[in-house]
Amino acid sequence: MQISTLSQSLAMRQSINDMRAQFDNLQRQLSTGLKTDSYAKLGTDRNTVLSLAHQLSQLTTYTNTITKTGMRIEIMADALTRMNSIASETKTSLASSGFELVNGKQTSAQIQAAMQFDEIVNLLNLNVEDRYLFGGRDTQTRPVALPSAILNGADGKAGLKQFIAERALADLGANGLGRLTLGTAGSTVTLGEDAAPSVFGFKLANVNSTLSNATVTGPTGAPPALDMEFTGLPEAGEKIEIELAMPDGTTTLVTLKASAANPAGKGEFTIGVDAAQTAANFQTALNEAIGLEARTTLKAASAVAASNNFFDYAAGGAPQRVDGPPFESATGLRDATDADTVFWYRGDLSGTPGNNFVAQIDQGRQLAYGARADQDAIRDMLKMSALLSAVEYSDAQDKEELASYKALSGRVTKTLNFKGVQSLESIVTGLGLAASTLKQTQDRHDLVMASANELLGDIQNADPYEVGVKLTTLQTQLQASYQVTAMLSKLSLVNFI
Structure with missing residues (x-):
């Protein structure tokens, strides 16, 4: 029988160590995946x-x-x-x-x-x-002011309600005719704007007349004015329409019809005994009609314009306030400041809003x-x-x-x-x-x-099934190697002498 040499023993030990390393690696693969x-x-x-x-x-x-x-x-x-x-x-x-x-x-x-x-x-x-x-x-600044501050103002700064009140005074004017002036000289009635340039009140936009024995000229001039000269007596039912532009970009139509009735009805003027009397009656009716429009449609348009002045401003801009007092005779707007007005929007103003x-x-x-x-x-x-x-x-x-x-x-x-x-x-x-x-x-x-x-x-x-098979096989090989090693370690010449 051949007796194992030292080199064979060392080789066996190295083989066992390699299998142990493989076994440890396979166990790691099984546990970590x-x-x-x-x-x-x-x-x-x-x-x-x-x-x-x-x-x-x-x-x-x-x-x-x-x-x-x-x-x-x-x-x-x-x-x-x-x-x-x-x-x-x-x-x-x-x-x-x-x-x-x-x-x-x-x-x-x-x-x-x-x-x-x-x-x-x-x-x-x-x-x-x-x-x-x-x-x-600007994601860190609250973009919109509080509701009460927007409406009522805060800390001495004006809010929307004050804008509306100031603009109403400026648009209606001291005489309540929407910043228009009205007068009669003989048989000629003149209706004009009170100042030019001015952004407030009614603006004379157009006129259309079917009145006979009446000459209408204008609106022309600075400030624009409209003349209605009665050269005789108009016929009952004939009318004149005056288109008035308002601050919010809308228009309204003041219509007066000639009437033989005295007193005339709403929206009518009485045909007088002569041209001068007719002109005086026309002025009275026109004064009443324009005043009514001023207190109704112009008042609404003025409130809308004021809200536009308060809310509509872009980067580098500011709300627009009536340049007064006095407000009734003001002709322009001015930039509001942080010191006198609540700025409703405090977010980012750069670029185009959205996206x-x-x-x-x-x-x-x-x-x-x-x-x-x-x-x-x-x-x-x-x-x-x-x-x-x-x-x-x-x-x-x-x-x-x-x-x-x-x-x-x-x-x-x-x-x-x-x-x-x-x-x-x-x-x-x-x-x-x-x-x-x-x-x-x-x-x-x-x-x-x-x-x-x-x-x-x-x-x-690692495939757990494949790793499992390899572990089982390697475990069997290790056990066999350990048994052989143990048997060889017990061999001695004494046993064969």
Whole structure:
């Protein structure tokens, strides 16, 4: 029998050590699920694994951005959808309610508008994850002032109500004729604007006359004036129409008909015994008609213009205040300042409102999204709610106040119809398209990440079944080796002598 040499014994021990190392490695694979504990041991697959891991890290970053962006878009869309519902509710309320002054100053529609105004401001001041959503890129500043400050002012600064009051004085003028002057010389009646240039009151836009024995000239001159010279007596039923432009961009028509009745009815003037008497009667009727328009439609138009002055300013601009006192004779507007006026919007003013946020959602691909409180449709919704909340009345039985309320309601309703301009629905649609883009991009990322993870798994992950079989086989081999080694360690020449 051959007796083992020292070299054979050492070889046996080295073989056992190698099997132990393999056994330990297989146990590690079984417990961790990974083939190796370092990239270096992957061999030629190392670069592939590193590249895939980098790609997955980038995709995870994009996915996190998409998740947060999607949440913000959803919240903004929900807020604007609610605002659109408020617009519909306001129009319905104005159409269905009457002119009963619930609290002695405002109708039920106005009181509802005041509550909704508070809600709109709260929606525009939404803060999610310490970010204001409707302030553009300035996410740390509350974009919209508090409702009370907007309406009533604060800390000695003027609010919307003061703007409306000052503008009303400037638009109606001291004589209550909407900054028009009216006079008669002989048989000629002259109607003119009181100053030029001036942004306040009525402006003479056009005139159309069917009056016989009357010559109408103008409006011409600076300030513009209109002359109506009676050269004889007009016929009953003949009329003159004077179109007056108002501060909010609308117009109204003052119509007077010649009448043989004395006294004449509303909207008529009495044909006198001669041209001079007819001119005097015409002036009296015209004075009454223009005064009525000033106290009704012009009052409403003035309130709308004041709200435009308060709310409509862009980057580098400011609300526009009547350059007074005195307000009744003012001719222009001036920039408001932080010291004397509440600035309703304090968010970002750079660039065009809307889509001011930018999210990196893929390699070389960014998504612009968002909505800003000073965006046209959003600002108009806020403005109309504030306007209804600010205007007050005193007598539900006063026909002139009723006419003024109807004129104001009509203007609010027209604005909230968003005809031919950006609407709240269009902004929500834009946010919906952005959300759809996010979903499509996320779906694509999910597919790529699934493929990358599968490939990484094939390279890095150990097959537990294969590892189990190898462990069993190696365990058997180790046991046999240990037994042989133990038997050899007991052999001696003494046993064979």
